[in-house]
Amino acid sequence: MLYVSTRGQAPELDFEGAMLAGLARDGGLYVPAEIPTLTQAQIAAMAGQPYEDIALRVMQPFTGMEPAHLKDLIDRAYAGFGHDARAPLVQLGPNHFLLELFHGPTLAFKDFAMQLIGQLFQDAMRRKGDRITIVGATSGDTGSAAMEAFRGLENVECFILYPHGRVSEVQRRQMTTPTEANVHAIAVDGDFDDCQAAVKAMFNDHAFRDRVGLTAVNSINWARVLAQVVYFFASAVALGAPQRRVSFTVPTGNFGDVFAGWIAKRMGLPIDRLVIATNRNDILHRTLATGEHRKDGVQPTISPSMDIQVSSNFERALFMAYGRDGKAVSQLMDELRDAGGFPVSQGALQALREDYDSGRCSEDDTAATIRAMHARTGEVLCPHTAVGVKVAEEHLAQTPMITLATAHPAKFPDAVEAATGARPALPPRMADLFERDERLTRIANDVDAMKTLIEKRLA
Numbered sequence: 109m110l111y112v113s114t115r116g117q118a119p120e121l122d123f124e125g126a127m128l129a130g131l132a133r134d135g136g137l138y139v140p141a142e143i144p145t146l147t148q149a150q151i152a153a154m155a156g157q158p159y160e161d162i163a164l165r166v167m168q169p170f171t172g173m174e175p176a177h178l179k180d181l182i183d184r185a186y187a188g189f190g191h192d193a194r195a196p197l198v199q200l201g202p203n204h205f206l207l208e209l210f211h212g213p214t215l216a217f218k219d220f221a222m223q224l225i226g227q228l229f230q231d232a233m234r235r236k237g238d239r240i241t242i243v244g245a246t247s248g249d250t251g252s253a254a255m256e257a258f259r260g261l262e263n264v265e266c267f268i269l270y271p272h273g274r275v276s277e278v279q280r281r282q283m284t285t286p287t288e289a290n291v292h293a294i295a296v297d298g299d300f301d302d303c304q305a306a307v308k309a310m311f312n313d314h315a316f317r318d319r320v321g322l323t324a325v326n327s328i329n330w331a332r333v334l335a336q337v338v339y340f341f342a343s344a345v346a347l348g349a350p351q352r353r354v355s356f357t358v359p360t361g362n363f364g365d366v367f368a369g370w371i372a373k374r375m376g377l378p379i380d381r382l383v384i385a386t387n388r389n390d391i392l393h394r395t396l397a398t399g400e401h402r403k404d405g406v407q408p409t410i411s412p413s414m415d416i417q418v419s420s421n422f423e424r425a426l427f428m429a430y431g432r433d434g435k436a437v438s439q440l441m442d443e444l445r446d447a448g449g450f451p452v453s454q455g456a457l458q459a460l461r462e463d464y465d466s467g468r469c470s471e472d473d474t475a476a477t478i479r480a481m482h483a484r485t486g487e488v489l490c491p492h493t494a495v496g497v498k499v500a501e502e503h504l505a506q507t508p509m510i511t512l513a514t515a516h517p518a519k520f521p522d523a524v525e526a527a528t529g530a531r532p533a534l535p536p537r538m539a540d541l542f543e544r545d546e547r548l549t550r551i552a553n554d555v556d557a558m559k560t561l562i563e564k565r566l567a
């Protein structure tokens with residue numbers, strides 16, 4: 109299986125090469141040259157299987173890895189999850205289900221991919237004997253998941269850039285309290301888009317990239333997206349796929365999760381609609397509605413992990429919608445950088461609308477949904493999940509709808525308490541989070557200063 113860049117100018121790589129590279133050398137994102145398909149019988153055979161077995165069947169064709177070896181890494185990745193089903197389904201209404209993706213060690217869906225790529229990276233490094241430097245950008249959840257997966261590992265330094273003052277206190281403390289010396293929380297005076305732009309700028313400085321052995325754990329990295337494809341299969345099969353079609357609503361920011369759903373659909377999973385749910389940072393909803401993809405400044409919300417305007421993986425969706433035309437995508441990305449946006453061509457817009465629907469949820473509706481769902485079902489939603497549930501309710505139809513519950517409510521206690529009157533508790537293993545010492549470096553939104561900081565630390 110080979111991987112190609114969305115900008116068409118980087119060398120094609122195998123799975124391990126694409127994973128270790130992170131961002132392609134032409135600034136694009138790696139995607140599979142062809143998407144492998146599963147037969148309806150192969151999908152039906154997943155019914156009743158453990159999550160780890162489904163993960164093997166879904167991911168193995170993309171990796172070319174020896175199945176028993178990959179299965180061993182998958183088993184290790186999910187052994188620490190706090191629920192036997194890994195991703196349990198809860199029914200919210202007659203045709204509406206919630207997929208709980210927050211039973212991993214850092215209480216957000218990021219653990220599904222991050223725990224696995226932690227294993228995959230260690231496996232590759234054992235064979236190659238390399239040192240790597242991870243630089244990641246986070247709006248709150250990727251950062252703690254990455255630190256959890258890589259803390260204490262020899263030959264790995266992990267730097268996480270987060271927007272100062274724009275993550276919840278629990279999220280911040282999850283990043284600033286690990287004691288291992290190889291993980292570093294860096295508070296940037298900027299927003300998430302600034303942090304992500306800085307990461308991409310470091311990758312595009314090839315001399316720096318090669319000097320420090322830079323790699324990515326954001327959904328820039330194809331392996332992150334791949335691991336997220338699995339729970340679309342596991343949940344759809346639990347509700348009767350492939351005989352029964354399902355739809356998904358995905359709280360969306362960087363577009364990695366919903367793009368994983370698109371991959372599942374292309375692999376043969378009978379998905380009816382993929383609904384993109386945004387908070388008031390609604391660039392993706394506006395794009396689908398109007399055909400104009402235009403940045404509008406990141407606005408802080410009570411669902412801070414989705415406070416994103418430059419949605420990294422939308423580039424992968426555009427690549428597919430433009431018929432895998434790397435030159436066209438490259439031009440669009442230049443326009444986004446230089447002019448703040450671009451019109452999507454009619455053909456590409458039609459292709460996007462064939463697979464995706466979208467909706468936007470206001471701050472008031474987010475709080476009202478947390479409150480109403482708690483009163484009606486007893487289920488406590490995190491604000492991101494509430495954005496998904498609200499938008500999903502506007503798209504309910506004959507087909508069962510699965511909304512992704514992307515984080516545990518206890519990561520956002522203030523927003524949840526304001527809506528329900530009850531403060532969600534952290535799991536006992538994290539009960540002393542607020543007593544632990546914090547360690548962080550505050551830095552200006554200046555890529556050169558960040559590179560200097562990283563190189564100093566590595567020296």
Ligand SMILES: Cc1ncc(COP(=O)(O)O)c(C=O)c1O
Nearest residue numbers: 249360361362363364365413514
């Ligand atoms: C809790 C939560 N929900 C939703 C999202 C959006 O997911 P994606 O960036 O894959 O669109 C994020 C961050 O990415 C998140 O942390």
Ligand SMILES: N[C@@H](CCOP(=O)(O)O)C(=O)O
Nearest residue numbers: 246247248249250326327413
């Ligand atoms: N919401 C994310 C933003 C980064 O997303 P990623 O999936 O590209 O890592 C976060 O919590 O950091």
